Amino acid sequence: MTAAFLRVAILPLVAGFASLALAADIPTAERRSGSEFMGPETRAMQDDDTTNPGMLWVLDGEAAWRRREGAADKSCADCHGYAQTSMNGVAARYPAFDAAKGRPVDLEERINMCRSEQQKATPLPFESQALLALTAYVGRQSRGQAIAVADDARTYPFIAAGREIFERRQGQLDLSCASCHDDNWGKKLAGAPVPQAHPTGYPTYRLEWQTLGSLQRRLRNCMIGMRAEPYAYGTAENVDLELYLMWRARGLAIETPAVRP
Amino acid sequence: MVVLACSAAAAAPGEPALRSFAIVGDAIPDSLTGAPGDAARGRAIVFNRQVGLCLLCHSGPFPDEKFQGNLAPDLSGAGARSSIGQLRLRLVDASRLNPATIMPSYYRTEGLTRVAPAFVGKPILTAAQIEDVVAFLATLQE
Structure with missing residues (x-):
């Protein structure tokens, strides 16, 4: 039974925000920032303020x-x-x-x-x-601090909405964010490791962009890769996804401004 | 033996519908175009990262090709493991064999969500391209 199937089966049973974490989620001990998936040169560029663009x-x-x-x-x-x-x-x-x-x-x-x-x-x-x-x-000003978005009655519906988008298959390629970042992280997509999609360092300097960019820009990139219509900047869908991803990354340290391939 | 006849519904005006095909068991025995594909053209499609997309997720016996993926099974021996008809169904709509698969359906335009406007109503590959890729995969005997 796959992780994706388990999620579909379990999600309707979730009664309240106390149960937000699901069995199919990446276990806390295995959660790793994207910086742990990149090469030592990129890591060194990020960690030295005189080379971090x-x-x-x-x-x-x-x-x-x-x-x-x-x-x-x-x-x-x-x-x-x-x-x-x-x-x-x-x-x-x-x-x-x-x-x-x-x-x-x-x-x-x-x-x-x-x-x-x-x-x-x-x-x-x-x-x-x-x-x-x-x-x-x-x-x-938060570098090194543990990610800790509010997880309460007010934010719960939006975290849940973000999760729903994260797990929804979209686009001509019919993939969800979870297809790669929950179910296949650590494997290689076109030779590069698939990270766990934890937004630890935004805005991030992405070498592929040759500039700094926001998390919403990054989300739109993935949607375009799935051949899905990306959510417009500032839409509720993008913010719900951001909130879900930050909740999912809870406990990991902020690296802003991060450097990524 | 289960035989399913399928055809595309509701193509956009002016756009050709998908060709109909018949699924028999875990295979589509007959060519989508009525003719065999061209393995050399299929090889080019498999290697093209904007057209076939195959090597983003799959690796294969292609030592000169850099940056292959390993999210999906190695293509080595694909032609020995599967018949032509089985390869065809795996390309056309692998979700019929495993609903949880991450393998995109290369010849399906229905049941998709929020497809980017440039791709609405279009399959990932045409019927002729599917046949070319099938012909190439069939050559991967080891």
Whole structure:
């Protein structure tokens, strides 16, 4: 009996968020960040701040943190002070539930909400240099901290929705995320090891992109590979998937800005 | 012996429907095109990572070919393990043999979810390409 079949059989029996973890999930002791699947050179590039290209975005983000913006002429620092203390551990808890929206928001959306509501500035476009830089700077303040998104009555329906998308076969190739990242991690796809899909280091500098990119960009890449129509940036589906993946990666350390092949 | 006659339903206007085929047991005995495929063309399809996609998941007796996958069985001896008709069904719709398989159905357009617009209503390979790949796989005797 395959893992995929087990999940289908068991999922309807899940009664509450206490039962979110299923028997077919990757056991906690076997959970490994993508950095453990890559070569020693890429690992060394990530671990040395002088060679990690993502640090260039972090430096940009540090400058942006102190820059006054918008009609309110306020900087992030005007409200939040030193990011080293105020943002410590924050990225490890995102996406987080926003009471006003009634649903989880990811770090990029949270930054743009601050821009709109506090700075009275226009939101930054997805994948823009400016948004990636601020997200990388905030994310950097959680490096080494264990991922711990809220797992409670408010977030449970969204984690469950993300899992449903993760396990749904999609596209012309009729594959689910779980087909590779739950059932076949560690095996080789076109010569490269399939990782477990833990979003430990976003925004991530991906050598294939030759730039920094968001988790939503990465999710869209996989969808395109499956020949499925990718979810648009900022959609509920993408944020639910992000939340499920972060819940699934609970306990693993944040590596932002990570480097990946 | 179970014989299932299948044909594509509801092709988009102006698009050719899939050709009908008959499943007998665990095989499709008859060529989808009525003619045998070309093994040399099939080899090119198998090796092409945008067309056949095969070596993304499979390895095979192709020592010069870099970056092969191992998510799926090695293709060595595929032509000895399976008959032509069995190979054909495994390509056309392997999910009929194992609903949990990760092997995509290369000649099926129904029952799929959220297919990208460029691929809607189109099988991964055409009937002629399927026959070419079957002819090539049949040459892999060891």
